[in-house]
Each structure stands twice: as structure tokens, then as C-alpha cells.
Amino acid sequence: xxxxxxxxxxxxxxxxxxxxxxxxxxxxxxxxxxxxxxxxxxxxxxxxxxxxxxxxxxxxxxxxxxxxxxxxxxxxxxxxxxxxxxxxxxxxxxxxxxxxxxxxxxxxxxxxxxxxxxxxxxxxxxxxxxxxxxxxxxxxxxxxxxxxxxxxxxxxxxxxxxxxxxxxxxxxxxxxxxxxxxxxxxxxxxxxxxxxxxxxxxxxxxxxxxxxxxxxxxxxxxxxxxxx
Numbered sequence: 204x205x206x207x208x209x210x211x212x213x214x215x216x217x218x219x220x221x222x223x224x225x226x227x228x229x230x231x232x233x234x235x236x237x238x239x240x241x242x243x244x245x246x247x248x249x250x251x252x253x254x255x256x257x258x259x260x261x262x263x264x265x266x267x268x269x270x271x272x273x274x275x276x277x278x279x280x281x282x283x284x285x286x287x288x289x290x291x292x293x294x295x296x297x298x299x300x301x302x303x304x305x306x307x308x309x310x311x312x313x314x315x316x317x318x319x320x321x322x323x324x325x326x327x328x329x330x331x332x333x334x335x336x337x338x339x340x341x342x343x344x345x346x347x348x349x350x351x352x353x354x355x356x357x358x359x360x361x362x363x364x365x366x367x368x369x370x371x372x373x374x375x376x377x378x379x380x381x382x383x384x385x386x387x388x389x390x391x392x393x394x395x396x397x398x399x400x401x402x403x404x405x406x407x408x409x410x411x412x413x414x415x416x417x418x419x420x421x422x423x424x425x426x427x428x429x430x431x
Contacts, residue, residue, distance in 0.1 A: 229265035230361040231403040234368070236260070236375045236395035239329075258283060258395055259294060259375050262403070263361045271304065271355035272364060274337070276311075276375075280347045284382035286391050294344035295378035295392055297337035298327055300371040301364045304356020306335070311350030312343040328394050331371050342379060365400035373397035 236259045262275040278294045285291050294312070306319040315338040324332035337352065344350060364373075375395045385391035 229267065231262060231264040232361050232365045232400040233403055234261045234263070234365075234373055234397040234400050236397050238393060239396045256281070256283065258292070258377055261297070261373065261375075261397065263364055263400070265361045266353065266355070269360070270357065271353055271359050272361050273309070274352045274354065275349065276352070277349045278344055278346050283377070284380060284384050286379045286381035286385060290342065290379055291346050292380060293342040293346075293378045294339055294350075295376040296339060297335075298325065298331075298333040298374040298376070299335040299337070299354075299364060300324075300331075300333050300367050300373075301335060301354070302356060302358035303334070304354050304359050306337065307353040307355065309351040309353060311348060313340045314338065314352075315340045327374055328396075331374065333371070333374070368397060368400055 235257050237255060237257055258279055258281055260277050260279065262273075264273045264275070265271075266273055274297070276294070276297060278292075281292075283292055296318075303320045303322070306314065308314050318336055318338040320335055322334070324334055325336055326332055335354070339350070374397065377393050377395060378391065379385075380391050380393045384393050
């Protein structure tokens with residue numbers, strides 16, 4: 204009877220641990236933004252700030268419980284050319300392709316009216332088409348600042364967005380750009396294409412910790428019964 208009870212507990216513990224699938228782990232990815240073109244000129248052939256010049260970093264993380272992601276965007280301090288000496292660059296917008304949902308602002312720079320998902324894609328540089336326009340209000344997103352937002356909806360996950368980004372890279376628009384980089388006809392903006400998403404870590408969700416704990420308790424109990 205004791206042997207049967209112990210076998211049952213071991214089986215139950217293994218079942219609990221086995222139920223902790225990869226879907227119960229919250230993924231987190233980082234993306235670095237650099238332009239894809241070279242603005243070196245005849246006057247300054249070594250002016251390659253638009254190559255390997257990072258202006259921002261984005262972290263995409265699964266929300267606890269699923270059904271959405273958190274976006275943490277940081278505008279780096281940099282020396283990219285500004286339109287005027289009295290004002291630096293600011294993040295104008297973030298562009299993503301992905302399933303429909305709702306956009307929320309948790310902290311940092313405020314969103315502009317109309318920001319969010321659109322069934323009609325926004326066509327940007329090189330013909331990239333985006334459903335999400337994360338547009339920031341005015342010049343509120345200055346260098347050295349960060350913003351945290353959420354995209355919620357069925358099918359929205361860090362893995363989904365970063366998989367899509369391998370074909371349609373996430374794009375960031377930098378505003379108030381001057382010198383040879385910014386053109387008045389383009390609103391003095393430059394688009395920066397996100398690099399390859401880098402997996403930071405897969406963190407168990409709270410419910411997963413609970414399941415793992417139950418499974419481990421069961422195994423420990425079974426082991427102690429065996430020793431006894």
C-alpha cells in the first residue's frame with residue numbers, strides 16, 4: 204500500500220512538472236535601432252553615423268498570463284545631428300507589424316491621438332508595411348528618456364512579434380533631425396530599422412512557479428517515504 208502511494212505521488216509530481224510547458228514561460232527580447240543607409244558625403248566620406256549608430260533600444264516582453272506584450276523603449280543619449288542647436292532629437296514613432304489589439308501607455312512619453320492598430324497598413328521605407336503606429340506626442344520623447352507601453356490582444360506575444368520582425372523589421376522614426384541626415388520634405392525625420400531580436404531570457408510566470416513547487420514537494424515527499 205505504501206509502495207503504491209509512493210508511486211502515485213511520484214507519478215503525480217512528474218505530471219505536474221511535465222505540465223510546465225514552454226508556453227508557460229514569458230519570453231523577453233531586445234532590439235537595437237540603427238539605420239540601413241549610409242549618408243557619407245563627398246565633403247565628409249567618413250561621416251557614417253547612420254551605420255552602426257544606435258539611437259534606441261526596445262525590449263519586448265510577454266505580459267504575465269499572456270494575451271499581450273510590454274514594450275519598453277529607451278531613447279539613448281547620442282550625438283546624432285539635430286535640426287537646431289537648442290533642441291535635440293526625439294522619438295517620433297515606433298512601427299510594428301503584428302496581430303490586432305489595443306495600445307496602452309504605462310509610463311513615460313505620452314502617445315499621440317490616433318496611435319495604435321490599423322487594418323490598413325502604413326507603408327514605410329523600402330515598402331515595409333506596418334499595422335501598428337506607436338506615435339508619440341510632439342517632442343516629448345527626448346534623449347535619455349524611456350517609455351513603457353502595452354499591446355494587448357489575442358495572438359500578441361513576444362515570440363510572434365519578433366518572428367514577424369525577421370521579415371518586416373520593427374522601425375523607429377527619429378524626429379528633429381538636421382545636417383545631411385534630415386530633409387524638410389521628409390519632416391526632418393530619419394527611420395531606424397531594428398536589428399535582429401535577441402532573446403534575453405525566458406522567465407517562468409507566477410503560476411509556473413507554483414506548479415514547479417508542487418511538483419518538487421511531491422518528489423521530496425516521495426523520496427523521504429522511500430528513505431523511511
